[in-house]
Amino acid sequence: MGARRGASVLEVRGFTKKFGDFVAVDSLSFEVRRGDVYGFLGPNGSGKSTTIRAVFGLVEPTEGEIRLLGRQAGGPGGREGVAGFVDAPGFYDYLSARDNLKVLAAADRRKGEPPMARVLETVGLLGRERDKVKTYSTGMKQRLAIASALLREPEVLILDEPTNGLDPGGMRDVRALIRRLNEDSLTIFLSSHLLAEVEQLCNRVAVIGHGRLLAEGTIAEVVGGDNGRPGYRLVVDDAKGALRILEGGTHVTGASVADAESSDGLGGEEIRLAVGPEGPGPVVRDLVAGGVAVLALVPARPSLEDLFLELTEERS
Amino acid sequence: MIRWELYKLVRQRRTLFGLGATALVPVLFVAALEITGQGPPEGEAPFATQLLENGLVVPLVTLAFATFVLLPLVVAFVAGDAVAGEVSAGTLKTVLSRSVGRTKLFLSKAAAVGVYCLAASAVLAGVGLAAGYLAGGFAPLAGPGGTPISVGRGIALVWAGAGLVSVPLMALAAFAVFLSVTTQNSVGSGVGAVVLVLLLRLASGLGLAGPLDPYLLTNQFEAWLNLARDPIAWEPIARSLWVSLLWGTSFLAAAWAVFTRRDVLS
Numbered sequence: 297m298g299a300r301r302g303a304s305v306l307e308v309r310g311f312t313k314k315f316g317d318f319v320a321v322d323s324l325s326f327e328v329r330r331g332d333v334y335g336f337l338g339p340n341g342s343g344k345s346t347t348i349r350a351v352f353g354l355v356e357p358t359e360g361e362i363r364l365l366g367r368q369a370g371g372p373g374g375r376e377g378v379a380g381f382v383d384a385p386g387f388y389d390y391l392s393a394r395d396n397l398k399v400l401a402a403a404d405r406r407k408g409e410p411p412m413a414r415v416l417e418t419v420g421l422l423g424r425e426r427d428k429v430k431t432y433s434t435g436m437k438q439r440l441a442i443a444s445a446l447l448r449e450p451e452v453l454i455l456d457e458p459t460n461g462l463d464p465g466g467m468r469d470v471r472a473l474i475r476r477l478n479e480d481s482l483t484i485f486l487s488s489h490l491l492a493e494v495e496q497l498c499n500r501v502a503v504i505g506h507g508r509l510l511a512e513g514t515i516a517e518v519v520g521g522d523n524g525r526p527g528y529r530l531v532v533d534d535a536k537g538a539l540r541i542l543e544g545g546t547h548v549t550g551a552s553v554a555d556a557e558s559s560d561g562l563g564g565e566e567i568r569l570a571v572g573p574e575g576p577g578p579v580v581r582d583l584v585a586g587g588v589a590v591l592a593l594v595p596a597r598p599s600l601e602d603l604f605l606e607l608t609e610e611r612s
Numbered sequence: 613m614i615r616w617e618l619y620k621l622v623r624q625r626r627t628l629f630g631l632g633a634t635a636l637v638p639v640l641f642v643a644a645l646e647i648t649g650q651g652p653p654e655g656e657a658p659f660a661t662q663l664l665e666n667g668l669v670v671p672l673v674t675l676a677f678a679t680f681v682l683l684p685l686v687v688a689f690v691a692g693d694a695v696a697g698e699v700s701a702g703t704l705k706t707v708l709s710r711s712v713g714r715t716k717l718f719l720s721k722a723a724a725v726g727v728y729c730l731a732a733s734a735v736l737a738g739v740g741l742a743a744g745y746l747a748g749g750f751a752p753l754a755g756p757g758g759t760p761i762s763v764g765r766g767i768a769l770v771w772a773g774a775g776l777v778s779v780p781l782m783a784l785a786a787f788a789v790f791l792s793v794t795t796q797n798s799v800g801s802g803v804g805a806v807v808l809v810l811l812l813r814l815a816s817g818l819g820l821a822g823p824l825d826p827y828l829l830t831n832q833f834e835a836w837l838n839l840a841r842d843p844i845a846w847e848p849i850a851r852s853l854w855v856s857l858l859w860g861t862s863f864l865a866a867a868w869a870v871f872t873r874r875d876v877l878s
Contacts (some may be wrong), residue, residue, distance in 0.1 A: 386701050402613055
């Protein structure tokens with residue numbers, strides 16, 4: 297491998313894909329560096345799979361450029377050093393898992409025997425490799441897909457919603473596998489609409505919606521930076537009265553009554569607040585002056601989920 | 613690559629079903645002859661009048677008949693699945709996410725389909741010979757215009773005929789592959805290729821093709837009968853070969869052009 301950690305392995309520059317008049321992806325740019333577990337987040341239909349298809353050279357960019365390990369994606373040798381899958385992985389279900397791996401390995405450029413037993417063991421399918429894929433569960437197919445990618449002994453692993461359709465046990469297994477592979481120096485690029493998953497696994501993320509990049513960076517940057525406005529949970533005795541006061545003032549950039557009753561057992565009503573640059577002090581002052589009792593004011597670090605919903609709903 | 617394309621072909625039910633149906637036809641034909649004691653009416657097929665006395669005629673008659681529907685059908689449904697089947701199973705994108713280039717994958721698939729065309733013709737010839745021999749033994753026969761044909765030449769005629777028939781068959785398969793690539797619908801591609809055969813037969817039968825009639829793909833299937841003449845009429849055989857090759861390479865080139873450029877979306 298040799299190349300240093302942190303060097304760029306996947307560069308997407310101004311990638312645009314149109315299908316007729318429909319713009320599936322709109323000048324998307326981001327960069328995955330060696331050693332990353334990079335999360336590619338977006339709701340269904342946001343252009344994640346189209347982008348991954350372009351990375352594999354399955355679709356031709358309308359505009360822009362995608363470079364993988366320094367080579368142009370889709371060009372000669374563009375897939376060397378890279379492996380993975382897009383969408384639900386397809387297999388020849390009339391063949392055994394082992395025959396599937398052999399067929400796929402025949403489509404690889406490699407010298408010598410592929411490390412069949414090793415990859416089967418890595419994904420926990422050793423012993424089941426002679427069974428027809430027809431008999432496999434979704435989770436087993438997902439693991440077989442990872443095995444088929446590992447057969448290429450890649451530097452970069454690209455996984456499209458790798459835990460999709462799995463039960464909680466299956467999800468845990470796949471996540472553990474992804475962590476282990478990353479520790480074994482693989483760079484991993486994974487798409488997901490499961491935010492908790494990305495928060496657990498990834499060090500960097502790109503959030504897309506309607507084919508456009510909405511945020512990119514480390515999770516801390518994406519959640520804490522300009523994207524995630526400092527948020528507070530405010531518990532008051534009279535939410536309606538409080539909102540009236542807050543909307544009359546200038547210190548609040550956003551406020552909404554939380555759906556659920558306050559969970560603190562304070563008996564009050566909860567408001568989600570985003571405040572201006574002067575912080576929450578003036579807000580409390582206004583409320584108290586207006587006769588509203590402030591029972592609690594707690595900084596609420598926005599989760600990736602809050603951010604995701606905020607970013608993707610704002611523009612839909 | 614080609615080895616694994618063939619392996620996948622052999623392991624698919626539709627392949628074995630097609631070859632099985634091909635093998636069954638001469639057997640059923642012989643069984644029908646044995647039961648009814650009646651051959652096809654005179655003039656319906658070459659050699660038909662000798663059918664009841666000579667088993668060597670069985671593979672020749674079945675070969676002539678099979679080019680109308682059986683072989684085109686059997687080949688169209690396998691060739692029509694070549695790309696469409698992989699698209700619907702989601703395996704095309706799996707394979708194309710690896711190192712192999714699209715041209716190489718396409719040529720491997722086309723070659724595997726070509727081998728299948730040869731196999732279908734060979735099964736028909738082999739089973740026809742066996743069934744005919746078991747039913748009535750072999751004897752010298754009379755070719756078109758009364759040419760005497762020895763048993764040895766008769767057997768050679770069956771194999772050479774099967775070989776010649778497989779060439780326009782491959783051209784038809786190329787059309788099914790083209791449909792498979794463009795429509796990405798397996799059954800539709802098979803049906804489409806069969807419909808082409810029927811339309812061309814119809815056009816020829818009604819005399820609609822005019823001077824182009826000798827160049828219709830379906831009119832290349834009978835060229836092998838010229839091998840039974842004395843002396844062998846090479847000109848129509850050569851024409852059948854180049855006409856079939858022209859059709860086949862045109863369909864294949866069109867299919868290749870689409871396959872290598874098209875976005876793989878499913």
